[in-house]
Amino acid sequence: MSILFQLIFSGISVGMIYGVIAFGYQLTFATSKTLNFGQGEALALGALVGLTAINFIFGTIWGTYIGVGWSYLLMIPLVLVFGFLQGTVVERLGVRQAITIKSEAGWIMSTIALGIIFKNLAENIWGRDGLKFPSPLPEAAMTVNLGFAEFRVQPMELAIIFGALAIMLAVEFFNRKTVFGKAVIATANDREAAGLMGINTTRVISFSYALSSLTAAFAGVLVAPITLTGATMGVVLGLKAFAVAIIGGLSSGMGVVVGGLILGITETLTGYYISSGYRDVPGLILLLLVLAIKPSGLFGRATIKKL
Amino acid sequence: MLELDNISASYGKVAVLQGISLTVPEHQLVTLIGSNGAGKTTTLRAISGMLRPQSGQILLAGEDISTLPSHLIARRGLAHSPEGRRIFPNLSVKDNLIMGAFLRLTGKRSRGDVAGDIERVFTLFPRLKERHKQLAGTLSGGEQQMLAMGRALMLNPRVLLLDEPSMGLAPKLVEEVFATIHRLKAEKITMLLVEQFAAAALEVADYGYVLENGKIALSGTAAKLRKDSAVQAAYLGGGS
Numbered sequence: 001m002s003i004l005f006q007l008i009f010s011g012i013s014v015g016m017i018y019g020v021i022a023f024g025y026q027l028t029f030a031t032s033k034t035l036n037f038g039q040g041e042a043l044a045l046g047a048l049v050g051l052t053a054i055n056f057i058f059g060t061i062w063g064t065y066i067g068v069g070w071s072y073l074l075m076i077p078l079v080l081v082f083g084f085l086q087g088t089v090v091e092r093l094g095v096r097q098a099i100t101i102k103s104e105a106g107w108i109m110s111t112i113a114l115g116i117i118f119k120n121l122a123e124n125i126w127g128r129d130g131l132k133f134p135s136p137l138p139e140a141a142m143t144v145n146l147g148f149a150e151f152r153v154q155p156m157e158l159a160i161i162f163g164a165l166a167i168m169l170a171v172e173f174f175n176r177k178t179v180f181g182k183a184v185i186a187t188a189n190d191r192e193a194a195g196l197m198g199i200n201t202t203r204v205i206s207f208s209y210a211l212s213s214l215t216a217a218f219a220g221v222l223v224a225p226i227t228l229t230g231a232t233m234g235v236v237l238g239l240k241a242f243a244v245a246i247i248g249g250l251s252s253g254m255g256v257v258v259g260g261l262i263l264g265i266t267e268t269l270t271g272y273y274i275s276s277g278y279r280d281v282p283g284l285i286l287l288l289l290v291l292a293i294k295p296s297g298l299f300g301r302a303t304i305k306k307l
Numbered sequence: 308m309l310e311l312d313n314i315s316a317s318y319g320k321v322a323v324l325q326g327i328s329l330t331v332p333e334h335q336l337v338t339l340i341g342s343n344g345a346g347k348t349t350t351l352r353a354i355s356g357m358l359r360p361q362s363g364q365i366l367l368a369g370e371d372i373s374t375l376p377s378h379l380i381a382r383r384g385l386a387h388s389p390e391g392r393r394i395f396p397n398l399s400v401k402d403n404l405i406m407g408a409f410l411r412l413t414g415k416r417s418r419g420d421v422a423g424d425i426e427r428v429f430t431l432f433p434r435l436k437e438r439h440k441q442l443a444g445t446l447s448g449g450e451q452q453m454l455a456m457g458r459a460l461m462l463n464p465r466v467l468l469l470d471e472p473s474m475g476l477a478p479k480l481v482e483e484v485f486a487t488i489h490r491l492k493a494e495k496i497t498m499l500l501v502e503q504f505a506a507a508a509l510e511v512a513d514y515g516y517v518l519e520n521g522k523i524a525l526s527g528t529a530a531k532l533r534k535d536s537a538v539q540a541a542y543l544g545g546g547s
Binding site: 188189190193194195196198200 | 377398402407459
């Protein structure tokens, strides 16, 4: 019983990371029907920039007073700004032209190409080895006792869950409550009509790419303390998050969270009960099933159109 | 206020507009009538920047807008209630109206009283008020049409383009839509109206243009066009 809870908890925390990255895919897909296939690299770059920033902040005279925890918190805004700018660059160089000429596939190749360039850049700056990211929270696992089951959690895993939820809620809140956020939804619904309202939809799409990379960079610094940080850390994560976006549906915010949790939990359970060699298989089978049975995703919906 | 000078436009290789010239004077209601495929919707799309004309000039208050993208044309005070309504299905009714006032809320046009103008739209269309929290995608076709008109009004436009506001509506709703157009005319809003119900359009308009195969075939005061035998035969179901 205890081990089951342990596995589910780890699955949730991994799943939330998938969910956040998939959420980023969704943001750009909504406004432009395109995705950044370099999302994994955006995550890795975010983590590496975060690593440099946290080491710098901690290395200053203040570091000894504020400790790693506060250094980590101070580093986050820098990483968010970096992610935002990086996403803008991807949109400007890789996507805008393809959208303007209504290219069906140009953006696929150009975002992959930019991803590879970013990865090479990162390898040359930070090297090819996995680096240790200082953990802002104690690394020793705490014991959680639910009465009927007892299991151990790493504080950082809890932080991942809350951090992931927080950033997704923040974006949702922005979209639903602010005029600019509503303009994003309007652009997603009908780009031409949004233009008639005076909304600069080119800028909205650029902004959605910026937000998408921002969430990926944030996911990077969330996951970095419990894994090794390096240029290639995002490759597998980005791919799995893409599976999550397909499973959950590219049009549903709730879908990516549930999709992420499903994939995360099946992975940890399979890894333990069957074989760690097969841990990726059930999720991918699920992906194939969803594509066969409900191609719009578990929570995806076809857009309502009334004539 | 709005002037088209020899506008030509095409979709791909198909020429749709072949040298359209027309004028919408301030405070007047001008209607554009013609059969399906004559180019009425295309004319409006060219004006609001949804389609870039190949040649010709479009002057809004004396300034050429023919090469501007839609959002910059809106910024100069042109609102367009497009064919097919094109409301935002995933936003509430009220948020659709707020999007109509986007430029006023973001400082690009003078703000005025946005909340008051939303109330004014609700007075014009009480049904929208009842449903203001509902997602616009759940509205009936008639309600969506009202929303599209209300949303365009929220810009406080200098010129309002209305594309087939009666399309697909039950007769009673068509009457309601025209009653609204009468009311907007009384408020001296400058309008260009495209309509399939030529009789009703000529009833409310000051001036009319008849479009045939991408060219202006005839124009004149609405009173004159109503009496024109060719117009009666072709568009007013007359001849008898």
